[in-house]
Amino acid sequence: MKLKIAIQKSGRLFDDSLRLLRECGIEFNNGVNKLRSEALNFPLEVLFLRDDDIPQYVSDGVADIGIVGENVAIEKNRDIRTIERLGFGKCRLSIAVPRSFEYDGLSVLEGKKIATSYPFLLGRYLESKGVTAEIHEISGSVEIAPGIGLADAICDLVSSGSTLFLNGLKETEVILKSEAVLVAHDALDAERLAILERLLFRIQAVRKAKRNKYILMNVPDENLEAIINILPGMKSPTILPLAAPGWSSLHSVVQEDDFWQIIEKLKAQGAEGILVVPIEKMIV
Template identity: 40%
Template sequence: MSPSAVPAVRDRLRIAIQKSGRLGEPARALLASCGLAWRESRDRLFCYGETLPIDLLLVRDDDIPGLIADGTCDLGIVGRNVLLEQAGERARTGAAATYREWRALGFGGCRLAIAVPDEWRWDAAGDLAGKRIATSYPALLSQWLAAQGIDAEVVTLSGSVEIAPRLGKADAICDLVSSGATLAANHLKATETLLQSEAVLAGPIAPFGDVRAELAALLLRRLDAVLGLKDSKLLMFQADSIDVPALMQLLPDAERPTVLRVDGSDRVALQALCRGAMTWQRLEDLKRAGADALLVLPVERMLA
């Protein structure tokens, strides 16, 4: 009888990201904004963490879920579409899910959608019954068809899905849509949306049993702080005490403000972290409601 496998114990956290592609550079930039810096290997496949024991492995995006599943990497930044597609493939083979989405990261947005030729008169999803649908996401498409009760043939292609109808290989397609320019160039129109996708931080379902748990918690705190500050500004202004309630009604996205009384008067100075965009129109509205000496400052870092 062979001995049981012993789970890997490491004192460094390893994150897989795209080596090339649209998610690679934004992922690096996001992690760098969390205070991470690396020394890159000569082959440019591994980045050794210098500020924290958090390393990067640069790989193909399709490999990231598998690397997390087999423990080669601890976390990964990957498109939700890739993560869920591979989870669906594993489920079809009876394999248990070992990873999940930890955080949505707010970049790389797109959608997985059904697209049909422009000349189609589209009424409802039922129009796909009996049709051939080409896709690189057979698991997600099969799940959606089953949920809709639609009997259609799934044609799996590894690339160039958008030309399948013109080549006679399919009647419709299921593919990622961003701007829609590629569909228009191939005389296709998007109809049903199966999934809203973006870059996500993925990790194991089971908790880490070593120092990686602390490193992962630290990383999540910093990510939450960075993502929470997106479009946030520190707003400072003065006003008469009596005007403060009306002014705060104009700041529904503001956290509870700091209020300081101005010496020798009934005026107060306020500062508040506002999560939404601080436009000129908002400043004008505040001015008319009694605020003056308005000052908007960028927020570089915040740790709650």
């Protein structure tokens, strides 16, 4: 019995999806066959698909689970469960208008034509805001629609904003903040669920490790107490005496989010020789 996972065949999510599986210790034959591939050391079979098709395959049970942008998972509106956010493929789905357009709120789009590949998400958003616009569905190159007179505005994925800028557009509303998510068929049997649990356990360990850093530093003993209070730590920091009297070596784990703030406070308390080391896996 193998769990089948669908991932994007090529495109923005391909590298990171495969990397995540590899970081979970799952190995594949070199020369990955571009349709399907069986893991060598884990009961997993990978199906390589177009991202748009993944929600359908997972809801039909052809694949048991899949990795897809949340934007696609929601847009396709299938019976699938989102089980984990994966932290890559980050982008936002936004409304943009020509730079010359005087935009002072969503209501200026009332009765206007908006081009998008995301009619469901856009429709849901407009409805929630009580605005009625004409949604014009197109499958690609949405950003050129206003320039060629096809629409007054667009709703499309943005990451840096440079594509919008190059097409003379400005972003006016963010309707969804998206990232890659792990989705699952909503009625997996016990055997498949057990494999999914094992995979999820590894994914969470990898993700947690990325959010945390291991730090080591030398601290003057008289400030030990103050320094311990700065560190959130897993349980409590490890403290080892140094050969130099009055100094200790202190080891702990800190989260990326508050990392620089913590470093500044540590320095202010006389910590020296601070080393910051990436963590590969974190099992807590």
